[in-house]
Amino acid sequence: xxxxxxxxxxxxxxxxxxxxxxxxxxxxxxxxxxxxxxxxxxxxxxxxxxxxxxxxxxxxxxxxxxxxxxxxxxxxxxxxxxxxxxxxxxxxxxxxxxxxxxxxxxxxxxxxxxxxxxxxxxxxxxxxxxxxxxxxxxxxxxxxxxxxxxxxxxxxxxxxxxxxxxxxxxxxxxxxxxxxxxxxxxxxxxxxxxxxxxxxxxxxxxxxxxxxxxxxxxxxxxxxxxxxxxxxxxxxxxxxxxxxxxxxxxxxxxxxxxxxxxxxxxxxxxxxxxxxxxxxxxxxxxxxxxxxxxxxxxxxxxxxxxxxxxxxxxxxxxxxxxxxxxxxxxxxxxxxxxxxxxxxxxxxxxxxxxxxxxxxxxxxxxxxxxxxxxxxxxxxxxxxxxxxxxxxxxxxxxxxxxxxxxxxxxxxxxxxxxxxxxxxxxxxxxxxxxxxxxxxxxxxxxxxxxxxxxxxxxxxxxxxxxxxxxxxxxxxxxxxxxxxxxxxxxxxxxxxxxxxxxxxxxxxx
Amino acid sequence: xxxxxxxxxxxxxxxxxxxxxxxxxxxxxxxxxxxxxxxxxxxxxxxxxxxxxxxxxxxxxxxxxxxxxxxxxxxxxxxxxxxxxxxxxxxxxxxxxxxxxxxxxxxxxxxxxxxxxxxxxxxxxxxxxxxxxxxxxxxxxxxxxxxxxxxxxxxxxxxxxxxxxxxxxxxxxxxxxxxxxxxxxxxxxxxxxxxxxxxxxxxxxxxxxxxxxxxxxxxxxxxxxxxxxxxxxxxxxxxxxxxxxxxxxxxxxxxxxxxxxxxxxxxxxxxxxxxxxxxxxxxxxxxxxxxxxxxxxxxxxxxxxxxxxxxxxxxxxxxxxxxxxxxxxxxxxxxxxxxxxxxxxxxxxxxxxxxxxxxxxxxxxxxxxxxxxxxxxxxxxxxxxxxxxxxxxxxxxxxxxxxxxxxxxxxxxxxxxxxxxxxxxxxxxxxxxxxxxxxxxxxxxxxxxxxxxxxxxxxxxxxxxxxxxxx
Numbered sequence: 012x013x014x015x016x017x018x019x020x021x022x023x024x025x026x027x028x029x030x031x032x033x034x035x036x037x038x039x040x041x042x043x044x045x046x047x048x049x050x051x052x053x054x055x056x057x058x059x060x061x062x063x064x065x066x067x068x069x070x071x072x073x074x075x076x077x078x079x080x081x082x083x084x085x086x087x088x089x090x091x092x093x094x095x096x097x098x099x100x101x102x103x104x105x106x107x108x109x110x111x112x113x114x115x116x117x118x119x120x121x122x123x124x125x126x127x128x129x130x131x132x133x134x135x136x137x138x139x140x141x142x143x144x145x146x147x148x149x150x151x152x153x154x155x156x157x158x159x160x161x162x163x164x165x166x167x168x169x170x171x172x173x174x175x176x177x178x179x180x181x182x183x184x185x186x187x188x189x190x191x192x193x194x195x196x197x198x199x200x201x202x203x204x205x206x207x208x209x210x211x212x213x214x215x216x217x218x219x220x221x222x223x224x225x226x227x228x229x230x231x232x233x234x235x236x237x238x239x240x241x242x243x244x245x246x247x248x249x250x251x252x253x254x255x256x257x258x259x260x261x262x263x264x265x266x267x268x269x270x271x272x273x274x275x276x277x278x279x280x281x282x283x284x285x286x287x288x289x290x291x292x293x294x295x296x297x298x299x300x301x302x303x304x305x306x307x308x309x310x311x312x313x314x315x316x317x318x319x320x321x322x323x324x325x326x327x328x329x330x331x332x333x334x335x336x337x338x339x340x341x342x343x344x345x346x347x348x349x350x351x352x353x354x355x356x357x358x359x360x361x362x363x364x365x366x367x368x369x370x371x372x373x374x375x376x377x378x379x380x381x382x383x384x385x386x387x388x389x390x391x392x393x394x395x396x397x398x399x400x401x402x403x404x405x406x407x408x409x410x411x412x413x414x415x416x417x418x419x420x421x422x423x424x425x426x427x428x429x430x431x432x433x434x435x436x437x438x439x440x441x442x443x444x445x446x447x448x449x450x451x452x453x454x455x456x457x458x459x460x461x462x463x464x465x466x467x468x469x470x471x472x473x474x475x476x477x478x479x480x481x482x483x484x485x486x487x488x489x490x491x492x493x494x495x496x497x498x499x500x501x502x503x504x505x506x507x508x509x510x511x512x513x514x515x516x517x518x519x520x
Numbered sequence: 521x522x523x524x525x526x527x528x529x530x531x532x533x534x535x536x537x538x539x540x541x542x543x544x545x546x547x548x549x550x551x552x553x554x555x556x557x558x559x560x561x562x563x564x565x566x567x568x569x570x571x572x573x574x575x576x577x578x579x580x581x582x583x584x585x586x587x588x589x590x591x592x593x594x595x596x597x598x599x600x601x602x603x604x605x606x607x608x609x610x611x612x613x614x615x616x617x618x619x620x621x622x623x624x625x626x627x628x629x630x631x632x633x634x635x636x637x638x639x640x641x642x643x644x645x646x647x648x649x650x651x652x653x654x655x656x657x658x659x660x661x662x663x664x665x666x667x668x669x670x671x672x673x674x675x676x677x678x679x680x681x682x683x684x685x686x687x688x689x690x691x692x693x694x695x696x697x698x699x700x701x702x703x704x705x706x707x708x709x710x711x712x713x714x715x716x717x718x719x720x721x722x723x724x725x726x727x728x729x730x731x732x733x734x735x736x737x738x739x740x741x742x743x744x745x746x747x748x749x750x751x752x753x754x755x756x757x758x759x760x761x762x763x764x765x766x767x768x769x770x771x772x773x774x775x776x777x778x779x780x781x782x783x784x785x786x787x788x789x790x791x792x793x794x795x796x797x798x799x800x801x802x803x804x805x806x807x808x809x810x811x812x813x814x815x816x817x818x819x820x821x822x823x824x825x826x827x828x829x830x831x832x833x834x835x836x837x838x839x840x841x842x843x844x845x846x847x848x849x850x851x852x853x854x855x856x857x858x859x860x861x862x863x864x865x866x867x868x869x870x871x872x873x874x875x876x877x878x879x880x881x882x883x884x885x886x887x888x889x890x891x892x893x894x895x896x897x898x899x900x901x902x903x904x905x906x907x908x909x910x911x912x913x914x915x916x917x918x919x920x921x922x923x924x925x926x927x928x929x930x931x932x933x934x935x936x937x938x939x940x941x942x943x944x945x946x947x948x949x950x951x952x953x954x955x956x957x958x959x960x961x962x963x964x965x966x967x968x969x970x971x972x973x974x975x976x977x978x979x980x981x982x983x984x985x986x987x988x989x990x991x
Contacts, residue, residue: 086977088833088984089909151905155896162895165935169943170875177943184935188895192928195905196920199912 014213015080015096015148016071023081024066025095025146028109029139031059036135045127049120052131056112056138063109070102072492075499077148077213085152091210094148099496100277100347101145103489107354108145108267110474112138115259117471118362122258122369123171130171134259137163141267145274150198150210154191160268161187167260168252179255186248190238197231200224201283216282217503222290229287232280233295239272242295242332243302246325253321254374258365261317265324265361266354273331273350277343281335282503288336289505295336296422300429302329307436311443316364316374319444320357323400326433327353327408333430334415338504342418343497344490349411351489352399352482356408359396359475363389366468367448370461376444380451385461390449392464392472397445399479401437407482522572522581525563525589529626532556533619540615549615550604553622557597560625564590571989577700578636584986588632588766591843595759595850596625601961602854603751608658608863617657621755624650628763637689637699640767644727647763648678651756658749659863670747677740681730688723691716701770708774718782725771725786731764733813734820735793742801745813750860753809754853757816758846765823765842769835772827773991787828788919794821795926802933808856808866811933812849815892818926819845825907825923829914832991836983837906843979844891844899844972851888851965855881859952868937873946878954882941884962891969893934894927899972906976 018024035055042051071078077096085093097105115134123130140163143156161184169180201215202208204224209215220228238245249269253261281288306326313319331353334346366389367382368374383390399406402413412434419427464472482489535552539545568586573579599621609617627647634640656671693699695717696707711717730737745753775783798818805811823845826838856866858881859874875882891898904927912920954962972979 086980088977088980089906154905155901158896158901162890166942169939177939180943181932181935181939185932188931189928192924193921195908196912196924199905199909199920200917202909203912 014076015082015094016074016076016078018079018081023095024062025079025081025097028059028063028105029142029146031055031062032112032135032138032142036132036139039128039132039135042128048128048131049116052135053113053116055135056109056116059138060109060113063106066097066102067106067492070097070099070492072099073495075099075495080148085149089151089210090208091151092149093152094211095146096148097146099493100500101274102492103347103351104145104267104270104274105142107270107351108138108141111262111266111354111358114358114362114471114474115262117467118262118365119257119259120467122365126170130167133163133166134263137167137263141263141271144271148212150201150212150215153212154195154198157191157271158188160271164260164264164268167263168256171257172255172260174255175251176255179251182248183252186238186245190245191235193231194235197228201228212278212283217285218283220284222286225284225287226290229280229284229291232275232284233291236272236275236280237298239275240269240328240332241272241325242298243305243325243329244298246302246306249325250318250321253324253361254315254317258361258368261361261365262358265320266358269324269328270350270354273328273335273346276332276335277347277500281338282500285504289338292336292338296333296426299329299333299336300426300433302326303333303430303433304436307433307440310440311436313440314376316367316376316379316444316448317361318374319376319440320360320364323437323440324353324357326437327357327400330412330415330430330433333426334411334418337415337418337422338501339418339421340497340501341414341421343501344493345411345414345416345418347493347497348482348486348489349408349415352407352411355475355478355482356396356399356406359392359472359479360400362471362475363393363396366464371458376447378456380447381449381455382451382458382461383449385458386463388464388469390445392476393448394445395476395479397441399483401441402434405480405483407479407486409483410486522567522570522574524567525560525593526626526629528556528560528563529622529629532560533622533626536615536619536622540619546611546614549618550600550606553618554597554600554604556622557593557600561590561593561597564593575639577702578639579630579633580635581633582986582989583982584766584769584990585633587839587982587986588762589629591762591846592625592628592632592759595762595846596621596755598850598854598961598965599751599755599759601957602850602857603749603754604955604957606749606751606863607857607860608749609751610657610659613657617654620650620654620657623647624654624755625759628760631763632766635701635770637692637701641686641689644731644763644767645682647760648682648731651760652678654752654755655744655748658747658752666743666747667749668747670744673740673747674744677737678730681727681737684723685725685727688720688726691720692724695720701774705774712775713781715782721771721775721783722786725768728764728768728771729790729820731760732768732820732823733761733794733817734790734824735797735817736790738794738797738817738820741813741817742810745809745816746807746865749863750809750853750857750866753813754850754857757812757853758849761816761820762842762846765838768823768827769838769987770990772830772835775830784828784830787824788916791821791824791828792919792922794818794824795923799926799929799933803929805933806867806869808852808868808871808937811868811937812852812856815930815933816849818930819892821926822904822907822923825911825919828916828919829910831910831914832984832987834907834910834914835987836980837903837910839983839986840972840976840980841903841907844903844969847965847968847972848888848891848898848900851884851962851969852892854958854962854965855885855888858954858958861950868940869944870949871937871941872944872949874941874952877946877949878952880954880959880962881952884966885941886938887966887969889934889938891973893931895931897970897973899969899976902973902976906980 147153310322630643802814891900
């Protein structure tokens with residue numbers, strides 16, 4: 012148990028983080044009145060966010076061990092435990108999840124008019140399970156929360172979604188579930204191939220399994236995570252789900268659920284099956300490049316704003332998987348930072364689309380053309396988030412993509428060069444959208460009745476804008492917490508000691 | 521003292537017989553049977569720790585049998601409550617209907633205690649014949665006499681399976697010269713690998729494959745589920761399967777721990793066929809009961825996964841799974857019984873908008889279906905997880921992968937039922953009234969399904985010590 016630094020405070024903070032939303036969700040059933048329920052959900056998510064903040068300040072960035080650990084026996088017969096802990100890889104993801112959830116409640120304030128109680132219940136439930144995914148250090152518990160995220164998401168899309176919600180929710184559920192079924196077999200196989208039998212994730216790392224066994228386990232894991240990410244060619248569920256989901260659902264899906272896939276690569280594939288990871292690296296890199304280009308070109312052709320952003324996600328996630336599998340510190344830290352960036356920026360873009368949809372009841376670019384004249388504050392936000400999405404210098408994504416590409420060039424010039432057009436495509440489709448929405452052409456639809464953002468919407472978007480520039484101008488506090496964990500991870504994968512100072516330190520003293 | 525739960529059922533059935541003689545006593549029948557099932561459940565609980573033998577050692581009371589008796593009694597109680605109005609069963613035959621239900625339960629309770637082949641056979645037939653009679657006790661739905669068709673199929677297939685089983689028993693007697701399990705076990709171990717012995721075991725098992733609805737003895741399932749009234753199907757689909765699983769575990773102990781390569785192979789083939797046949801057929805069903813019937817076939821396959829391991833933990837996991845299945849299945853049937861207004865069959869579309877028509881029922885359906893599908897944190901997931909773990913431990917990787925694939929297939933049809941209940945508009949379908957007792961049972965079932973899934977430790981420990989008591 013030397014990998015786990017047990018939490019010595021008087022309260023198990025990680026369990027509390029998971030239980031708060033869960034308890035809040037069940038208490039919703041005794042709270043009368045839709046308005047009061049909304050305030051309750053907001054209060055619970057804000058409280059959870061507030062409780063999670065101390066994690067950052069008490070986090071020790073010098074160790075790669077799992078911190079704030081908790082360990083309790085659960086099913087002794089099978090050596091299943093309830094083990095929680097976070098390291099530099101999961102810390103920021105946990106914080107991002109807790110900080111995004113109040114915004115998800117806020118953006119649903121007007122958007123959700125039916126079954127408010129049930130909607131807020133689903134939101135709180137999914138928060139609890141998502142936090143569980145990022146904190147779990149035991150495979151059985153991990154699998155349970157991993158699958159449990161599907162049920163609330165299925166309802167978020169299926170009940171409060173758009174016209175084709177049923178098709179989209181079923182597709183989402185079946186795709187992601189079918190992917191993870193074989194992961195369960197892989198988990199059990201790992202259990203029996205380890206002596207003593209264990210489901211503890213850190214104990215399964217670096218076990219030196221035979222190469223053929225590693226390959227099979229890797230493939231089973233890869234299928235589950237690649238569908239979740241989603242990597243090209245497993246991405247087809249994503250546009251459908253995004254377009255049909257309500258705004259809060261899209262934000263959760265883009266910002267957190269997709270990250271569970273890339274988190275899975277970092278947490279499981281690389282350290283547990285290092286040899287297989289190295290073997291499969293070239294294929295995954297090329298799949299990533301394919302995703303970057305495919306996502307970019309498809310986004311360029313979209314006329315629906317949500318679809319455009321959904322396909323841009325495919326491209327951005329391609330950059331992240333590229334960064335992970337170049338297997339060097341720059342790429343990996345860039346990928347980790349980009350996971351956060353994508354969560355912030357794409358989440359914000361989906362919020363923006365939701366805001367305009369509430370007003371014009373359409374997401375068609377042509378029908379939303381030229382709203383800049385009537386909604387100056389709105390388009391200012393939209394412009395900054397779009398710039399962030401295309402990795403404009405000074406915004407958060409620039410740092411992330413730069414580090415990924417720096418890592419990419421160190422690995423293979425050919426692959427990095429092939430990925431570059433992705434960045435240009437991003438500029439093309441984002442600027443095209445901006446141009447249409449802000450100015451449009453000579454035949455803009457009439458928008459005279461449009462009102463600009465209200466306080467609630469500004470409060471929803473402002474924190475994200477702050478983060479865009481914070482990470483863009485001073486990424487150090489975010490990157491610092493990753494060093495030890497990423498270095499340890501790379502050591503596990505290729506056994507190399509990372510003496511080289513990561514690029515970010517040189518670039519931004 | 522040892523025989524008290526069975527005795528209470530016996531007395532209860534006599535009272536019901538008395539009630540059935542008079543006219544206009546239908547109300548009494550329900551009160552009697554409800555009280556009886558509660559009392560029997562409590563008695564089972566009280567006698568949980570008892571040990572001993574009765575009737576010239578043909579009847580054994582141990583933790584294993586008492587646990588199953590408890591589950592059977594609780595299952596019957598839930599069926600009585602959820603089918604309280606007995607929609608679809610003519611008022612005139614209600615006392616008789618309950619009489620047969622009690623007799624069938626009595627037969628099953630005796631079955632799990634029998635350790636001698638002839639008494640085992642008698643107990644099995646007692647439970648089966650009562651069930652054969654319950655199936656046609658349904659109002660004619662649309663003049664098609666589907667209840668008669670169902671009953672005939674049930675009887676014919678049942679008789680064939682029984683015949684096969686008797687044939688197997690005769691081989692066992694011929695090989696070992698005794699009908700007592702305690703005498704058979706050591707002799708069977710001496711006969712390890714003997715083809716005749718293996719054939720005898722396989723034939724013997726087939727009678728219980730029929731009850732549990734394992735391929736290739738599953739043919740009765742869809743039509744009987746569809747043809748019998750909702751409450752009857754709820755009973756057939758859950759309670760007898762407990763008895764069947766109990767005896768299958770007992771039979772498998774005949775070949776455990778070493779001698780069973782061919783029996784294991786047989787069980788594996790049956791398990792895989794059941795899973796694929798059940799799940800693939802369920803995909804296209806529109807009648808919810810039929811769908812649950814096919815899903816039951818695939819779940820029977822999963823129960824066999826625990827048996828192929830031939831070890832204590834595997835048997836205990838099977839016990840855990842079948843008891844979990846009882847509750848998941850009853851949760852689904854509770855919804856069917858309530859949604860059906862006059863006892864007609866419920867199609868998937870009839871569940872449209874259930875969320876707004878009866879939120880609690882919709883939640884019960886969600887929990888039941890998701891648990892059957894094996895989604896965490898419900899008992900279905902934990903059971904499947906442990907069955908797969910056990911099977912992989914025994915080295916059956918192919919079997920585990922095929923079973924895992926089946927879970928993925930099965931999600932689709934469970935999910936489409938849930939989808940209809942939550943996302944479709946009611947389209948003018950009326951609200952579903954739910955009485956207080958049903959509410960209590962719904963909530964209790966939901967809680968049991970979740971708690972069993974999250975805290976499997978105590979139940980597994982109990983099941984393990986139960987299995988140890990019969991080995």
